[in-house]
Each structure stands twice: as structure tokens, then as C-alpha cells.
Amino acid sequence: MSETTRSKQRLSDVVAQTLQDEILGLAVGERLPTEAELAERFEVSRTVVREATRLLVQRGLVAVSPGRGMTVAAVDGSVIAEQYGLLLRLSEGSFEQLMELRLVLELEMAALAAARRTDDHLAELTRLNERLQAADPSTSEFLDADLAFHEQIAQASGNPFFLLVMRPVNDYLSDSYSAGAGYPSEAGHTVQEHLEIAQAIAAGDPARARFAAENHLRRIVRHRATLTSSRQRE
Known part of the structure; x- marks a missing residue:
């Protein structure tokens, strides 16, 4: 695995963890910033943001849908x-x-x-x-x-x-x-x-x-x- 790939994984983990901490204080259904906004906020590429989003979806914390983007999901296990x-x-x-x-x-x-x-x-x-x-x-x-x-x-x-x-x-x-x-x-x-x-x-x-x-x-x-x-x- 290349150094670039490892770096992207670490960045996506950091972004996902930061967003997770924030999501736990939000209401179900609340919309999160867009991909572009998150990339600018964390000073990372959109690829890193997409990977962080994938991690959050896997954890059942967010849902992604056309037109609404990323929203807070109900944590039901x-x-x-x-x-x-x-x-x-x-x-x-x-x-x-x-x-x-x-x-x-x-x-x-x-x-x-x-x-x-x-x-x-x-x-x-x-x-x-x-x-x-x-x-x-x-x-x-x-x-x-x-x-x-x-x-x-x-x-x-x-x-x-x-x-x-x-x-x-x-x-x-x-x-x-x-x-x-x-x-x-x-x-x-x-x-x-x-x-x-x-x-x-x-x-x-x-x-x-x-x-x-x-x-x-x-x-x-x-x-x-x-x-x-x-x-x-x-």
C-alpha cells in the first residue's frame, strides 16, 4: 500500500471521527454540510470526504440520498x-x-x-x-x-x-x-x-x-x- 493511500485512510478516519462526535449531538434527519463544504472545512480532497462518509454510513450514523445529501440517521443498531x-x-x-x-x-x-x-x-x-x-x-x-x-x-x-x-x-x-x-x-x-x-x-x-x-x-x-x-x- 502506498504512502498516499495510507495518508488518505488516516485522514478519512479523522474526518469520520470528528463528524461522528458532532452527529451524536444532532437530531435525526438533520442535514449535514455538503461534500464540497466538508472538503473545504477539513482542507482535504473530496475523495477523503467520500471515504469518511462511507465509514459513517457503515456505522449506521448517516444516510445519503439524492437531493438531500447526507443526513443524520436513527441509531437503532x-x-x-x-x-x-x-x-x-x-x-x-x-x-x-x-x-x-x-x-x-x-x-x-x-x-x-x-x-x-x-x-x-x-x-x-x-x-x-x-x-x-x-x-x-x-x-x-x-x-x-x-x-x-x-x-x-x-x-x-x-x-x-x-x-x-x-x-x-x-x-x-x-x-x-x-x-x-x-x-x-x-x-x-x-x-x-x-x-x-x-x-x-x-x-x-x-x-x-x-x-x-x-x-x-x-x-x-x-x-x-x-x-x-x-x-x-x-
Whole structure:
């Protein structure tokens, strides 16, 4: 790599970091200076500004669109979640190891939800369970309601990092379960176990919520050969 290229990378990093510090204090949707204005401000070439912009887009901090230029994006962790989802698909980890991760996370997630849930959270958990009960287990509607229930528990926990982790995990599980012909046969257990988890959260009982979540997840581990495709079991 040439000295010029290394210099450009260092400059773009400096510009990106400076802009990042400023962006964190701005409102979502606020427009940032143009490429020409940034080049003049930092006394760098437009190439350096474009590279800095690319870095900010990768970090999920800005959006670039025709006519509006660069604007502040909502920081929702979607970029990190996307990368995490790719890592799950590319890794050599097994379904059982993914379930180990869920056991570590979701038991405490359910316990925290029981302690911190709001009326809105409880209403959404009820709605999702009603949707689950009404759906045909062989359709995507049932699977979507199943996974959305777990994301809502993450939401109710009051910890945004749980939701950041759960979304890509659920995307991975959606692919695994969709390819497994036996997933619908476990529907009755899923409905009942979700009801028990929701009831424990509604009761504000962390220990009971933790127990209900563990019972649900360990049943999935026991029946994983039924739930997932042969590809996922290899």
C-alpha cells in the first residue's frame, strides 16, 4: 500500500471521527454540510470526504440520498444486527450452541421483563399470544408471532442490548424453523409455554418468569431434531 493511500485512510478516519462526535449531538434527519463544504472545512480532497462518509454510513450514523445529501440517521443498531446475523450464518456453531446463547440471555431477559414491564408491554404480549393461538401452525404467521413474542420480552426488559442481540438470532431461527417440516407439530407446546411466560411477566414474578422461559427453551433443545432442517442438524 502506498504512502498516499495510507495518508488518505488516516485522514478519512479523522474526518469520520470528528463528524461522528458532532452527529451524536444532532437530531435525526438533520442535514449535514455538503461534500464540497466538508472538503473545504477539513482542507482535504473530496475523495477523503467520500471515504469518511462511507465509514459513517457503515456505522449506521448517516444516510445519503439524492437531493438531500447526507443526513443524520436513527441509531437503532441495525448495522450491528446485520453483521451479527451474517456471523451466525457463517460460523461453525451448532444449533445447540445457539440455544446455549438463548438460555444465557433469555432467562434473565424474562426476569427483567417481569420486573420492568409496562402496561403497553403486557398488552403487546397478550396480542402476540392471541395472534399465535389464532394462526395456522404451518404458516409463516405462526412463526412470525412466535419470534415476535421473544423480541417483545426483550423490549419489556428495558435493556436495548437484548433487542439488538435477539433480532438477528430470530432471523436465523426463522430460516431454521421454516426449513424444518416438524416445526408445526410443536405448536401446542409453544402456545402453552408462551402463555406461561406472559402470565409470569404480568404477575411481576421474576423467578417464575425465569423458570417458564427455561422450561420453554429446554423443550426446544430436546426436540431440536424435529424443529430444524437436516442442514441445520449437520
